[in-house]
Amino acid sequence: MKLRVLEQIEPIEGKAVRTACGYGCVRCGCNIVQYCELSHDTLAQNRFLACPECLKVLRGLVKDPPVLERVIKHPIAIQPEFNRKGLSYLGGMRLPDILLPGGIVLHSTPIPVVLNGYPILRVDMPEVSGGPFQLTLRLNGMDGQIFKIVDQNLWRGNDEWRFERIGDAYFIENAISADRINFGIHGGSEIEIYELQACGGERRLTINSSGIDVDGAPFIFQKTSDRMVGISA
């Protein structure tokens, strides 16, 4: 029995896998996931979604096929009693609000953070009503190049990246470039940015509890209408 991550998947097959898994990790329901495949001919549905953390746990279960198959056959996110707190399920076709330090709230802002032309953070509507909003995140990898680490909820990271979810708090970090984000998802309808360190070319953005800085200078929201475009520096 082998468990592998699928780098590519046919769009129709991808849609079928997402639907079968309830758009979340089979084990924990997290909506930042990878497509995985268990090569075993007794399983009708052998492709599934797993978050980076649970993938490690599932790899450890390869030596225990009955347990592994049970997890894959019963995706937690499609179970009616599943508690979706802290996950991205919106319950409707809309965008989550973005909360920034200083009480700034961005409504209906698909690209709330743009740095030097790079859309650092992007949110798209759910694929289906009741499904999770779709998060896209660009940060610098160890080679100093900006990289789409999360692509519409699909995790693209390798060993140089850290991903961790503790309840409704998410941590994504590149150990070498030091680019990172720490955010919370509240009730599916809000993303609160606690910390963000990102580079777009020569420019550097820092968001933390002290405020928002671009290249070391405070970023000022000029007037209310500017909030609709978020941080554009």
Ligand SMILES: [Zn+2]
């Ligand atoms: Zn998981």
